[in-house]
Amino acid sequence: MYIDDLQFKHKFSNIVTGKIDEKLEFAATIKGDPHLDALYYEQFLESKRDLKYGLMMKKRMKLPAFEMRDEIINLIENNQICVISGETGCGKTTQVAQFILDDYLTKQKGSTCRIVCTQPRRISAISIAMRVAEERAEKLGNSVGYQIRLEKELPRVKGSITFCTTGVILKQMESDPSLDGVSHLILDEIHERDIMSDFIISLMKTVITKRKDLKLILMSATLNSDKFSKYYDNCPKLEIPGFTYHVEEYYLEDAIKHTGFEFSLPLNKFREKQNPKFHFMKRNYDKRHAEYMRQFGPYLRKLRYDKRYTLDVIQQLENPNCEELSYDLIVDLIIYICHKMKEAGAILVFLTGYSEISQLHNLLQFHRNFNVQDYLILPLHSQMPTVDQRQIFEPPPPGIKRKIILSTNIAETSITIDDVVYVIDCGKHKMKKYCPETNNQTLLSEWVTLANAKQRKGRAGRVKPGICYHLYHRGREQFLDSYPLPEILRTRLEDVILMIKLLQLGPAMEFLQTLLDKPSEKTVEVSIELLKRMNALDEEENLTPLGFHLARLPVHPQIGKMLLLGSIFSCLDPILSIAASLDYKDAFQLPLGKTEAAELKKDQLANDCKSDHILSHIALTRFEECVTQFQAKSFCWEYFLSYYTLVLQQNMKKQFMLYLRDMNFVTDTDPKARDDEEFEELVIHPDHKRVQLHKKSILVTEGVYESPFLVYYLRLKSTSDFIHDATMVHPLPLIFFGDQYAQHIDNGVTSISVNRCLKFKCSEATMMLISELKKQMDWFLEYKISNPGLVDWTTDTPDVKVLIAVMELITNEDTGEIDLSAYDDYDDNTV
DNA sequence: GAGCACTGC
Numbered sequence: 001m002y003i004d005d006l007q008f009k010h011k012f013s014n015i016v017t018g019k020i021d022e023k024l025e026f027a028a029t030i031k032g033d034p035h036l037d038a039l040y041y042e043q044f045l046e047s048k049r050d051l052k053y054g055l056m057m058k059k060r061m062k063l064p065a066f067e068m069r070d071e072i073i074n075l076i077e078n079n080q081i082c083v084i085s086g087e088t089g090c091g092k093t094t095q096v097a098q099f100i101l102d103d104y105l106t107k108q109k110g111s112t113c114r115i116v117c118t119q120p121r122r123i124s125a126i127s128i129a130m131r132v133a134e135e136r137a138e139k140l141g142n143s144v145g146y147q148i149r150l151e152k153e154l155p156r157v158k159g160s161i162t163f164c165t166t167g168v169i170l171k172q173m174e175s176d177p178s179l180d181g182v183s184h185l186i187l188d189e190i191h192e193r194d195i196m197s198d199f200i201i202s203l204m205k206t207v208i209t210k211r212k213d214l215k216l217i218l219m220s221a222t223l224n225s226d227k228f229s230k231y232y233d234n235c236p237k238l239e240i241p242g243f244t245y246h247v248e249e250y251y252l253e254d255a256i257k258h259t260g261f262e263f264s265l266p267l268n269k270f271r272e273k274q275n276p277k278f279h280f281m282k283r284n285y286d287k288r289h290a291e292y293m294r295q296f297g298p299y300l301r302k303l304r305y306d307k308r309y310t311l312d313v314i315q316q317l318e319n320p321n322c323e324e325l326s327y328d329l330i331v332d333l334i335i336y337i338c339h340k341m342k343e344a345g346a347i348l349v350f351l352t353g354y355s356e357i358s359q360l361h362n363l364l365q366f367h368r369n370f371n372v373q374d375y376l377i378l379p380l381h382s383q384m385p386t387v388d389q390r391q392i393f394e395p396p397p398p399g400i401k402r403k404i405i406l407s408t409n410i411a412e413t414s415i416t417i418d419d420v421v422y423v424i425d426c427g428k429h430k431m432k433k434y435c436p437e438t439n440n441q442t443l444l445s446e447w448v449t450l451a452n453a454k455q456r457k458g459r460a461g462r463v464k465p466g467i468c469y470h471l472y473h474r475g476r477e478q479f480l481d482s483y484p485l486p487e488i489l490r491t492r493l494e495d496v497i498l499m500i501k502l503l504q505l506g507p508a509m510e511f512l513q514t515l516l517d518k519p520s521e522k523t524v525e526v527s528i529e530l531l532k533r534m535n536a537l538d539e540e541e542n543l544t545p546l547g548f549h550l551a552r553l554p555v556h557p558q559i560g561k562m563l564l565l566g567s568i569f570s571c572l573d574p575i576l577s578i579a580a581s582l583d584y585k586d587a588f589q590l591p592l593g594k595t596e597a598a599e600l601k602k603d604q605l606a607n608d609c610k611s612d613h614i615l616s617h618i619a620l621t622r623f624e625e626c627v628t629q630f631q632a633k634s635f636c637w638e639y640f641l642s643y644y645t646l647v648l649q650q651n652m653k654k655q656f657m658l659y660l661r662d663m664n665f666v667t668d669t670d671p672k673a674r675d676d677e678e679f680e681e682l683v684i685h686p687d688h689k690r691v692q693l694h695k696k697s698i699l700v701t702e703g704v705y706e707s708p709f710l711v712y713y714l715r716l717k718s719t720s721d722f723i724h725d726a727t728m729v730h731p732l733p734l735i736f737f738g739d740q741y742a743q744h745i746d747n748g749v750t751s752i753s754v755n756r757c758l759k760f761k762c763s764e765a766t767m768m769l770i771s772e773l774k775k776q777m778d779w780f781l782e783y784k785i786s787n788p789g790l791v792d793w794t795t796d797t798p799d800v801k802v803l804i805a806v807m808e809l810i811t812n813e814d815t816g817e818i819d820l821s822a823y824d825d826y827d828d829n830t831v
Numbered sequence: 832g833a834g835c836a837c838t839g840c
Contacts, residue, residue: 120837120838121836121837121838122837122838147840148838148839149838149839149840150839152840165838165839166838166839167838167839168838168839168840169840170839170840171839171840172840173840174840175840176840192837194837194838195837195838196837196838196839352835353833353834353835354833354834354835355833355834381834381835382834382835382836382837383834408835408836409835409836410835410836412835412836413836413837414836414837429835429836430835430836431835431836432835432836443834443835445835487837495839553839554838554839554840555839583839584838586834590833590834595833655839692832693832694832694833694834695832695833695834696833696834700832718833718834719832719833720832720833722833724834
């Protein structure tokens, strides 16, 4: 049996080590269909006579893009690749694809036109598709459609436009890299520089050499469109002027001038209290002050010379703390706008995160110069329940003077509120970063870039002229970066590397060098190392059978491996829930001012399971058990859960089952069909660092741990080094599912170690037993992964016996049959 | 003792 296995693996590696070029050789050119051409032409003429079409056309004609219609069509027709740039409001996203399609339809060659337009976000893919269908006086599913993960409304195959997320088209290209049948690929919003866009831009460089009849249209904001044109050998570029209303831009100096705000003197509280630390604080302050003046002295001197601001204002700016987030200043500004500014419209305040929103919300609630009843204050954060509410988009109810939205950068691109006329930009945002040298992920607040500031300002000018306050002074501006660091330079690359391998693009490093911005060699090395350690790549960096499965699954590789093991061990249902929750997002919400109640309900739901992972499964199971939508919504309301997140998690589980069935790991797509017992098993990330359990984990309140070990998925440094999700585990699962297994005999004492950092004392007999079982289990798992198929638990074969023995051993650990105790000096990563 | 934002046939 195991000899077959080796042969299989050998054959397998031949399948996946080809080159993408060979696949692309078979790329076919698109053939026309005269019958369809005529039919689509007739239908097009028909829809043009529709009253609604005419009405929509009047609006479309006002868009700047419309005036450049012929230029755009000619540019695309005469070039295989081009860049179209334009600011928000120019209409490029809704019009360019329609120009192309209408041109084909009119020339009676509609059957040869199939446009795919990618969007970075799910919501935009749907809403743009709906808008475009409306403009064409059609329903979705005729000439316009969309596709996002787990949701689609596809248009007719020929003569159509499909709006999809970049991830969807990339996933399709894994099996169809030549984009068979697609005539135009439009990559929209590429200036955002998300990983998917960067990746597809590079991938297309190879594809277009073999698909000469495929047109590639790159669409970006004007600011950095040159970069894309240069990347494609200076391909032609067209700029569409934007259309937004003028937004008056103010800075910190103006905010101080308008409100008369004074910052508290930095050392006051220490002086008052005769604090013994005063001298230390003073030295510290003096140093910061000197540094600040070195940087901004010239600017402040210029201000004095200009006389545009009073000396009082300039003195405020000389305080090195003046650019630090001041809630009092923001409150004063909001009051100033509410009392002094006549123009109706909502106020949008950009803050960095949850606690800032919460604090400002509190201050406004109880401020004596601010009559809360007159205003509608809405916090906006991805984990607050308000994101699912329509209130945010609707005009304030009668009797309410203004809508005031306190938001994170979610309102910068993802959520658009049309009636905003005033923007207050705190000048900072939080950003996730990865440091390969320390293998740390961080989430810290930092200065925004000029591109962010511009985008925030633009949010005030969507319906009429607006006003934007940036809470840093003009002197700061020259020190701000132009653009945010592209996402590909800020993350680990395991999934990107697996994609490179599945697409047969050669050595990972070589391909990554061809990207618009190249990730550091160290990051690539660290990621390849992890994939090798997981046994997803072999020593020559080829996909192993396991790697092949992981590359195809639409989840991060570690979560994919968990899914495969879950199916082999027949405990899929909880594993599917955990995978959906970890890979997508936690469904628990954080309602402002009700966090304690939310925590209590969470604990109640957890029912002492000592696992955030099992808790996510409980939440989803209880949700799935609800019979009616009303029940489901009440359940969510009671436990502060997001209905939409749970629906998506539920659908993800179904999707995972389909994948596992196609890979032959299961035969039935009912997740509970073969679950034998409840036991979970997770990927282990050992580290020698001291870490803290994040407060959102239910284990935080747990006083006594039966076991000193936790497994986790996400570790992120913010105010401290936090583990965000955890499950208490006993030593044996760690030994069986951890890697780098080794045995030791030191001075006659036998022990077992895993992950090079956890060492367990045990008797020699135990060691021999575990070692033999582990060896056999690993063989069997590798075999099952190379030759997927159901494990037949009813048979008596040695393999099944091994699995059953392991499962019994693991689940009965607390019976104390086995002597196993942790070495103290090795348990560094326990919490 | 605490939670930027996205995304996958």
